[in-house]
Amino acid sequence: MNSFSLEKLIRQNIQQLIPYSSARSEFSGQATILLDANENSIADIGDSNYNRYPDPLQKEVKKRISELKNIQPNDIFLGNGSDEAIDLLIRMCCTPGKDNIIICPPTYGMYEVAAQINDISVRKVILKENFQLDVPGILEQINAQTKLIFICSPNNPTGNLLNEKDIETLLNSFNGLIVIDEAYIDFGQANSWISRLKEFPNMVILQTFSKAWGLAALRMGAAYASKEVIAVLNKIKAPYNINHSTQQIVSQKLSDTEDLKNSINKITQQREYLTTALCKLDKVVEIVYPSDANFLLVKVKNANDVYNYLLQHKVVVRNRSNQPLCDNCLRITIGSFAENEFLLTVLKEYK
Numbered sequence: 294m295n296s297f298s299l300e301k302l303i304r305q306n307i308q309q310l311i312p313y314s315s316a317r318s319e320f321s322g323q324a325t326i327l328l329d330a331n332e333n334s335i336a337d338i339g340d341s342n343y344n345r346y347p348d349p350l351q352k353e354v355k356k357r358i359s360e361l362k363n364i365q366p367n368d369i370f371l372g373n374g375s376d377e378a379i380d381l382l383i384r385m386c387c388t389p390g391k392d393n394i395i396i397c398p399p400t401y402g403m404y405e406v407a408a409q410i411n412d413i414s415v416r417k418v419i420l421k422e423n424f425q426l427d428v429p430g431i432l433e434q435i436n437a438q439t440k441l442i443f444i445c446s447p448n449n450p451t452g453n454l455l456n457e458k459d460i461e462t463l464l465n466s467f468n469g470l471i472v473i474d475e476a477y478i479d480f481g482q483a484n485s486w487i488s489r490l491k492e493f494p495n496m497v498i499l500q501t502f503s504k505a506w507g508l509a510a511l512r513m514g515a516a517y518a519s520k521e522v523i524a525v526l527n528k529i530k531a532p533y534n535i536n537h538s539t540q541q542i543v544s545q546k547l548s549d550t551e552d553l554k555n556s557i558n559k560i561t562q563q564r565e566y567l568t569t570a571l572c573k574l575d576k577v578v579e580i581v582y583p584s585d586a587n588f589l590l591v592k593v594k595n596a597n598d599v600y601n602y603l604l605q606h607k608v609v610v611r612n613r614s615n616q617p618l619c620d621n622c623l624r625i626t627i628g629s630f631a632e633n634e635f636l637l638t639v640l641k642e643y644k
């Protein structure tokens with residue numbers, strides 16, 4: 294077992310920080326007259342309460358998420374997209390110009406960008422040929438300045454789940470935080486790591502409402518971790534990071550789990566259909582990698598050419614061919630039935 298100490302991990306200035314105390318966090322009881330936050334009580338905004346600051350700790354949404362995910366509200370952080378959580382985790386643990394994080398390319402681009410914005414160096418340990426973690430390689434790269442390891446499962450852009458045993462080895466051998474990004478977890482068969490949160494004080498799980506839940510425009514993502522880690526994230530976040538409409542709409546949506554299941558079923562059916570259909574286009578397509586996400590990584594004969602050809606037909610896919618292990622690879626999101634059909638029709642005519 295490792296000797297994880299959150300106190301040692303968090304930057305000194307963050308430990309000592311006295312957070313901004315907003316009017317809405319100092320008073321949260323039931324009052325009829327709110328004259329504490331310099332809002333405009335007489336603004337004409339219909340019957341909404343857009344003139345009031347939203348709940349800084351999003352208690353209503355968290356209560357619903359806690360029921361849905363079987364997790365304590367205090368173990369939940371909500372951010373303006375999970376991208377906010379990525380940035381805050383880096384700022385919480387990493388001293389600019391000194392510390393580093395480890396990432397495993399090809400993977401989601403924001404880990405590196407968020408690190409660079411904060412002047413944190415990035416150590417890269419490329420995935421193995423089978424798109425699984427190179428565990429010995431990662432362990433070798435860890436030094437005293439390594440504060441976070443970002444792992445994405447199912448991984449973007451490769452679409453595969455990462456082996457549970459490998460992640461467990463890392464959780465057991467690293468004294469920093471292991472951040473497991475589960476943005477696509479709802480599209481596959483695997484269980485979320487949430488069920489093992491209590492076992493690992495150094496685990497942070499990221500999920501988002503932008504993908505399976507279909508709420509990308511609202512900007513809401515979650516981090517699940519020990520209440521101690523969550524308390525630090527809450528201390529350093531912007532006071533009103535999730536706006537009122539987002540809190541309200543997400544709260545409502547969370548009760549529609551049937552809707553969620555239906556759209557996930559449709560997308561996974563379309564994923565299987567699109568895989569089969571793409572494999573038949575052997576003039577263009579070389580490999581369609583198996584996917585536990587809502588996209589396919591597709592190796593083609595000439596990615597730049599196919600990419601531009603699709604663009605000419607007003608279809609945009611993601612060209613990932615400059616990523617390690619992704620030579621000539623395009624990442625294609627599973628769209629609606631009509632969108633997928635259009636894509637196939639266009640590709641059939643590619644010469």
Ligand SMILES: *Cc1c(COP(=O)(O)O)cnc(C)c1O
Binds near residue numbers: 401
């Ligand atoms: C899309 C995506 C996110 C970002 O989600 P937001 O909540 O919309 O910020 C995070 N991680 C991965 C791997 C993603 O693909």
